[in-house]
Amino acid sequence: MSIEIRNVTKRFGEYAAVDGFSLEVASGSLTALLGPSGSGKSTLLRIVAGLETPDEGEVVLAGELATELAPQKRGVGFVFQHYAAFKHMTVRDNVAFGLKIRKRPKDEIAARVDELLKLVGLQAYGARYPAQLSGGQRQRMALARALAPEPKVLLLDEPFGALDARVRAELRDWLRRLHDEVHVTTVFVTHDQEEAMEVADRVAVLNEGRLEQVGTPVELYDTPTSEFVMRFVGDAHRLADRLVRPHDIALAREPSGRAVEVEVERITLLGADVRVDLVDGHGERLVARVPREELEELGLERGEILWAQPAAERVFVD
Amino acid sequence: MRRFAPRFVALGYLTVILLAPLAMVFWRTFEHGLSPFWHSLSSQETLHAFQVTLMITAIAVPLNTVFGVVVGLAIVRRRFPGKGLLNAFIDLPLALSPVVVGLSLFLLYGRTGWFGSWLTRHGVQMLFAWPSMALATIFVSVPFVAREVIPTLRELGDEQEQAASTLGASPWQTFWRITLPSIRWAVVYGVVLTTARCLGEYGAVAIVSGRIVGKTETATLLVQDSYERFDATGAYTVGLVLAAIAVVVLVIMTLTKPKESTA
Numbered sequence: 001m002s003i004e005i006r007n008v009t010k011r012f013g014e015y016a017a018v019d020g021f022s023l024e025v026a027s028g029s030l031t032a033l034l035g036p037s038g039s040g041k042s043t044l045l046r047i048v049a050g051l052e053t054p055d056e057g058e059v060v061l062a063g064e065l066a067t068e069l070a071p072q073k074r075g076v077g078f079v080f081q082h083y084a085a086f087k088h089m090t091v092r093d094n095v096a097f098g099l100k101i102r103k104r105p106k107d108e109i110a111a112r113v114d115e116l117l118k119l120v121g122l123q124a125y126g127a128r129y130p131a132q133l134s135g136g137q138r139q140r141m142a143l144a145r146a147l148a149p150e151p152k153v154l155l156l157d158e159p160f161g162a163l164d165a166r167v168r169a170e171l172r173d174w175l176r177r178l179h180d181e182v183h184v185t186t187v188f189v190t191h192d193q194e195e196a197m198e199v200a201d202r203v204a205v206l207n208e209g210r211l212e213q214v215g216t217p218v219e220l221y222d223t224p225t226s227e228f229v230m231r232f233v234g235d236a237h238r239l240a241d242r243l244v245r246p247h248d249i250a251l252a253r254e255p256s257g258r259a260v261e262v263e264v265e266r267i268t269l270l271g272a273d274v275r276v277d278l279v280d281g282h283g284e285r286l287v288a289r290v291p292r293e294e295l296e297e298l299g300l301e302r303g304e305i306l307w308a309q310p311a312a313e314r315v316f317v318d
Numbered sequence: 319m320r321r322f323a324p325r326f327v328a329l330g331y332l333t334v335i336l337l338a339p340l341a342m343v344f345w346r347t348f349e350h351g352l353s354p355f356w357h358s359l360s361s362q363e364t365l366h367a368f369q370v371t372l373m374i375t376a377i378a379v380p381l382n383t384v385f386g387v388v389v390g391l392a393i394v395r396r397r398f399p400g401k402g403l404l405n406a407f408i409d410l411p412l413a414l415s416p417v418v419v420g421l422s423l424f425l426l427y428g429r430t431g432w433f434g435s436w437l438t439r440h441g442v443q444m445l446f447a448w449p450s451m452a453l454a455t456i457f458v459s460v461p462f463v464a465r466e467v468i469p470t471l472r473e474l475g476d477e478q479e480q481a482a483s484t485l486g487a488s489p490w491q492t493f494w495r496i497t498l499p500s501i502r503w504a505v506v507y508g509v510v511l512t513t514a515r516c517l518g519e520y521g522a523v524a525i526v527s528g529r530i531v532g533k534t535e536t537a538t539l540l541v542q543d544s545y546e547r548f549d550a551t552g553a554y555t556v557g558l559v560l561a562a563i564a565v566v567v568l569v570i571m572t573l574t575k576p577k578e579s580t581a
Contacts, residue, residue, distance in 0.1 A: 085482065
């Protein structure tokens with residue numbers, strides 16, 4: 001099911017959390033809403049779910065206007081950052097909740113719950129209470145619960161934000177695989193650019209309640225349309241009034257073209273690549289990332305003077 | 319030795335303040351054996367007084383339970399003008415002496431009072447009858463359920479309720495399946511406190527009931543009445559039963575309440 005967000009604005013007092021935001025999400029896609037904290041991404045997701053009402057604009061789900069529809073009538077599954085587990089129910093009852101509300105036959109519910117518990121790897125935990133599960137298990141339970149009524153859209157609000165790094169990485173892979181299996185239109189909110197780039201087909205970058213850019217991870221990384229996006233979806237450094245990615249800096253011993261004189265401050269080996277910390281004549285720091293062979297060819301050492309030149313560059317004119 | 323000091327102080331205080339008077343009532347009741355106790359307990363007067371008390375409690379507790387939960391939900395989950403005022407008003411019965419409550423009801427429902435004159439003309443007898451006694455009891459026991467439910471609802475947050483709504487539950491279904499089960503111990507605790515308060519109410523009821531023996535006399539009124547008639551055993555007997563109910567209720571509550579207070 002497709003999602004259309006049309007010109008949505010949401011104010012909290014004077015402050016506009018979402019400010020004239022529009023986005024179309026294609027049916028069956030996996031989209032990330034990426035932005036720093038306070039960029040309005042969670043508010044936007046809650047508006048799509050019906051948990052917040054926009055002050056202006058429209059939400060269209062599967063071609064039907066849903067702006068005024070109550071959350072329970074939207075057919076969306078929602079996963080909260082802090083799980084929102086029903087603490088007084090067992091894992092089974094949590095997952096079965098949406099089906100019981102829909103008054104499905106008992107045997108059908110049991111079969112569907114079994115299937116979902118297997119999908120999220122919690123078959124052995126059906127009789128436990130949420131308090132007896134780890135954070136990662138609780139979040140998988142919450143996912144199974146959201147998927148149980150076969151929602152047309154799955155919305156996840158910083159779903160891995162409360163988990164430690166290892167579990168996060170695990171669940172990320174798992175969400176990607178799940179989406180390849182289930183194909184439900186999925187939108188998740190994150191402030192972690194790596195997470196967005198790794199998991200999503202398309203990433204929408206938000207800044208101060210507005211859409212900065214939307215595209216595939218490669219498009220955002222290679223052809224950012226603003227300085228904000230360039231800086232947010234990867235490292236970017238200033239080299240003589242230009243923004244460059246660390247691996248787009250070419251280093252040479254001789255001056256040429258628009259090359260800038262820099263001093264090598266530090267050299268760090270990162271496997272196949274080497275990170276070279278540089279300082280230019282104005283004391284501005286930048287980082288270059290070069291393949292190891294290239295560095296060995298140059299025979300670089302700390303304190304040396306080099307000439308840095310952007311191999312690829314972006315100039316953003318506001 | 320020093321680490322035991324706080325508990326000796328606490329226990330000593332409770333012994334002097336709570337246990338000694340209770341023990342005294344117990345001792346005096348059974349001073350002359352069981353038969354005087356049984357005799358006063360089974361008297362018409364005593365049975366009727368307990369009947370009146372139980373009836374009034376049975377009216378006040380359900381009403382204040384529903385009210386407490388509704389007001390708790392309104393205060394914690396909704397925004398509306400006058401919310402702060404409502405929150406403060408719930409506590410009024412705790413701050414106000416029951417005698418003042420009784421007096422104000424007396425003035426309001428008396429023959430010349432605002433409501434009283436109209437009700438009298440329509441043949442409704444409020445004062446010196448159960449309606450005003452129930453009203454007085456409801457008034458003094460208003461805060462307990464709300465005061466238990468409000469902090470529990472705050473701590474609970476509304477994410478589970480939101481999750482239920484995205485899973486297809488209507489507000490009504492969400493209330494019965496998510497909210498109420500999550501606050502059930504707070505409600506139970508509030509009901510117990512409300513019941514205890516209703517059973518023990520004296521001041522407000524004393525004024526509006528007219529204390530008609532065998533008619534509008536509640537258990538607590540009977541204690542005072544018996545005492546004034548030099549029927550010490552009668553007073554102790556009723557007093558003991560009231561105390562025993564309180565103790566039994568508290569014990570049951572302590573035993574059934576789960577370890578985590580909000581689970």
